[in-house]
Amino acid sequence: MKHKYERTTVSITKVRDEKIYEAVKAAVDLVGGMQRYVRKGAEVMLKPNLAYPYPPPATTDPRVVKAVVKLCFEAGASKVYIGDSSAYSCKKILGVGRWTNWDVIEKTGMAKVAEETGAVIVDFDEDEFVMTQIPDGVILQEAPIAKRMLETEVIINIPALKTHFETLVTLGLKNYHGILPDHYKVQWHKDEIMQKIIDLHKVVKTDLTILDGMVAMQGLGPRCGTNVQMDLIMASADMVSLDAVASEVMEIGADEVESIRIARMQGIGNGFMDNIDIVGEKLDDVKKKFDRPDVSIDGIYPDFQIIKGGPCVHCYGRTKIMLDDLLAENFPDNANVTNVFVGINPKQIPVEQIKGKALFIGDCAISTAANLRYALGDRAICVDGCPPIASVHRELDKLRAEQEKKK
Numbered sequence: 427m428k429h430k431y432e433r434t435t436v437s438i439t440k441v442r443d444e445k446i447y448e449a450v451k452a453a454v455d456l457v458g459g460m461q462r463y464v465r466k467g468a469e470v471m472l473k474p475n476l477a478y479p480y481p482p483p484a485t486t487d488p489r490v491v492k493a494v495v496k497l498c499f500e501a502g503a504s505k506v507y508i509g510d511s512s513a514y515s516c517k518k519i520l521g522v523g524r525w526t527n528w529d530v531i532e533k534t535g536m537a538k539v540a541e542e543t544g545a546v547i548v549d550f551d552e553d554e555f556v557m558t559q560i561p562d563g564v565i566l567q568e569a570p571i572a573k574r575m576l577e578t579e580v581i582i583n584i585p586a587l588k589t590h591f592e593t594l595v596t597l598g599l600k601n602y603h604g605i606l607p608d609h610y611k612v613q614w615h616k617d618e619i620m621q622k623i624i625d626l627h628k629v630v631k632t633d634l635t636i637l638d639g640m641v642a643m644q645g646l647g648p649r650c651g652t653n654v655q656m657d658l659i660m661a662s663a664d665m666v667s668l669d670a671v672a673s674e675v676m677e678i679g680a681d682e683v684e685s686i687r688i689a690r691m692q693g694i695g696n697g698f699m700d701n702i703d704i705v706g707e708k709l710d711d712v713k714k715k716f717d718r719p720d721v722s723i724d725g726i727y728p729d730f731q732i733i734k735g736g737p738c739v740h741c742y743g744r745t746k747i748m749l750d751d752l753l754a755e756n757f758p759d760n761a762n763v764t765n766v767f768v769g770i771n772p773k774q775i776p777v778e779q780i781k782g783k784a785l786f787i788g789d790c791a792i793s794t795a796a797n798l799r800y801a802l803g804d805r806a807i808c809v810d811g812c813p814p815i816a817s818v819h820r821e822l823d824k825l826r827a828e829q830e831k832k833k
């Protein structure tokens with residue numbers, strides 16, 4: 427196949443004996459060394475995945491970020507920033523949610539990394555977002571983007587290696603969801619999310635991507651999957667190629683991933699496996715078959731009667747997250763939730779058949795099962811939104827508070 431892109435290079439190194447700095451340095455050296463990307467005196471912005479206040483693989487390993495900070499200073503950087511806006515912290519902007527962005531920065535160990543290395547934390551939620559024109563945007567003609575991502579001379583993206591129940595994988599490309607304010611993240615987390623993020627990549631140019639593949643996540647990523655020990659670091663000047671190789675590491679074909687297909691078609695980067703040179707470890711030696719995200723909810727929650735209309739993947743996934751949380755946190759009697767309605771036109775069973783509370787998950791269920799909701803009165807819990815994101819946390823918090831009161 428004839429390609430419009432030059433051949434690109436992706437490096438893969440193994441972390442041995444916990445020598446993370448050495449593995450990160452080796453991966454970067456294989457794609458030209460840090461001096462190729464960071465000139466003396468340059469300011470550098472590091473964008474790890476700080477989506478949640480949880481340890482890796484939900485977020486980027488702080489030890490990998492620390493190694494990258496060190497490499498940047500060794501190359502002569504005058505300043506190194508570490509910044510992100512977590513997934514739906516929502517507390518500041520929407521008034522709901524369990525954490526602020528700063529909670530995430532502290533709990534993921536990034537504040538400590540900054541303290542130990544001299545890097546500077548940029549809490550995107552507390553900093554500025556600048557409404558930015560996107561001349562080649564397919565969906566977005568403009569977007570509010572974290573100012574530092576636009577203004578810092580060198581950008582280094584440091585994603586984690588994970589599957590994702592909505593986008594199949596979450597790697598370098600998807601990691602830029604965190605450069606938006608919360609209400610945009612919520613609004614956009616449905617149709618065409620990857621096209622919107624690809625549009626962002628048209629105005630935020632990335633110099634280098636370094637993937638933390640120490641412990642990866644398979645299955646119901648980006649938060650609720652299971653861990654896979656991989657001990658890998660990958661690097662590339664071409665983020666799309668890195669995403670392609672990282673997908674293949676998980677035995678997910680690069681061509682299966684929508685974000686990669688769109689990105690290479692729209693000039694973001696190469697990402698064609700037959701046009702990529704892999705250096706360092708061999709792909710065949712490191713790849714592992716990851717569990718794919720599975721959002722099916724039938725037959726696995728005997729504690730709840732789930733009645734589905736025609737939900738899409740977004741509401742399936744969030745139903746799963748909510749029920750898993752209810753069960754994992756061991757609410758007494760599952761907080762008296764007995765029924766779950768999700769999707770368009772779920773069958774409306776007689777109200778007397780509902781013994782406890784009922785969750786109506788997503789705007790589709792809330793609007794099309796309105797009669798049943800009214801009949802249930804305060805036993806109906808509306809997890810609103812399309813998709814319902816912040817409301818999942820809000821309603822779980824309310825249930826938690828009710829349990830506390832009862833104690």
Ligand code: SF4
Pocket residue numbers: 616736737738739740741769770787788789790791811812813814
């Ligand atoms: S509310 Fe409806 S359209 Fe929106 S995410 Fe849920 S099922 Fe999909």
